[in-house]
Amino acid sequence: MSAQAAGLLAGGLAAGLVAGTATCTATQGGLLMGLAGRPHGRDPALVGWFLAGRLASYTLAGALLGLLGSAISPPPAARAALLVAAGVTVIVFAVRVMRRGHCAAPRDGQVSRYKAPLLGAATILVPCGVTLSMEMIAVSSGSPLAGAAAMAGFVAGTAPAFALLGYVLRRVSRTRLARLTGLVAIAAGLWTIGAGLNLGGWLPAATPPAAPPAAARPVSTTVTVWATRDGYRPAMVPALAGVPVEIVFKQADRGCTGTVVIGGRDVALPATVRLPPQPPGTLRYVCGMGMYAGFINFS
Missing domain, CATH: 2.60.40.420 (Cupredoxins -  blue copper proteins)
Incomplete structure (x- = not known):
């Protein structure tokens, strides 16, 4: 592994542990909640398959982003719009979960080891703010190996939080889980929207810190x-x-x-x-x- 890839792997791991744990678990945890919402979802091994699918999709995405390089790098305004859209999506999901009183799950109710990794892979389609930041780092690396390392490290950093969420999901009632999930997801959605508005410069001008004499x-x-x-x-x-x-x-x-x-x-x-x-x-x-x-x- 090159020095660049090793550095981005370590940086991605740190970003996942420090910044990605709360935001990504809140915004993307709905798919894991859907997995745990059925009887078969009580199997703890399925959380491992879910995380494996998430690792595979993020690593592949990082390699592609590193290969394509800055040719596909979205400008700040576009990323800001994506953050706002992601936040709105999370809030809509949260409201639906709270109204139903349970977490969405596959309609056929047959959760298997084949569907668990697919749900994990699908988390990349529900980006949190830190995910978008890591994708930009992968793009700027200009290397498939370095881009894959950055995204893989990030997934590894957030894995403990997803594993803990899977543990909790197997031990709480679906109604209580839906209420808690909804509140946390709404908070995460509002935070994501605020970050997008801040990035795009669409918030009222903030009062800067007082300058010294x-x-x-x-x-x-x-x-x-x-x-x-x-x-x-x-x-x-x-x-x-x-x-x-x-x-x-x-x-x-x-x-x-x-x-x-x-x-x-x-x-x-x-x-x-x-x-x-x-x-x-x-x-x-x-x-x-x-x-x-x-x-x-x-x-």
């Missing part, structure tokens, strides 16, 4: 921003207006902040972004998932 802050044509797993530091940086400015993005941790959307384009970090002269005011940028934002105050 002018005498206490240097104003420069070169600024440095660190990308951490909890956001960008400092959250607000000063810069000179009316002259070209360089923003040096450095990466402290792996995560969704490793890609920044600034000026309507994606930038993989670490990187130096050169901006033309800007008018006085505040420039906002966000991570590739729309979760974290930072600000540059031009004065």
Whole structure:
């Protein structure tokens, strides 16, 4: 395995464990809930087959995305629209589950080891925000092996949460499960919609953090921003207006902040972004998932 593939495998594993556990389990867990909603679904081995199918589909998708490279990379606005659509889909599913009082399952009721991996593979059709971010990383890798490694690592990182969900599903009543599932899924859907609106810049302008007094802050044509797993530091940086400015993005941790959307384009970090002269005011940028934002105050 190449150094690039090994690094993306480790990064995908970390993203799955840290960021993907809650969001992907909530948005994609409906398929696993459908599997567990029938008598045959009580077989714990079926959860393993479900996870195997999920691993296969994500790894194949990562290889294809890495092979095709940036030729198919969707712009930030398109990804934002996908996030909003995914969030709406999850909320619709949640409402239907709560109204029925049970989780959807195959109509014929014959859940088998052949259908379990197919349901697991189908989770890639219900993307959460972290999934879209990992797909973008696979695209930017430009390598089928590296793209497959990134997606496989991500699935491995989220596997414990799906295994735990499968365990819980076998031990709670379908009515109670439907209510709990609906509430969690609605919350996840609203979060996903918010991330999409934030990524697309469609939310009302956020109030940037208060800047320090002018005498206490240097104003420069070169600024440095660190990308951490909890956001960008400092959250607000000063810069000179009316002259070209360089923003040096450095990466402290792996995560969704490793890609920044600034000026309507994606930038993989670490990187130096050169901006033309800007008018006085505040420039906002966000991570590739729309979760974290930072600000540059031009004065």
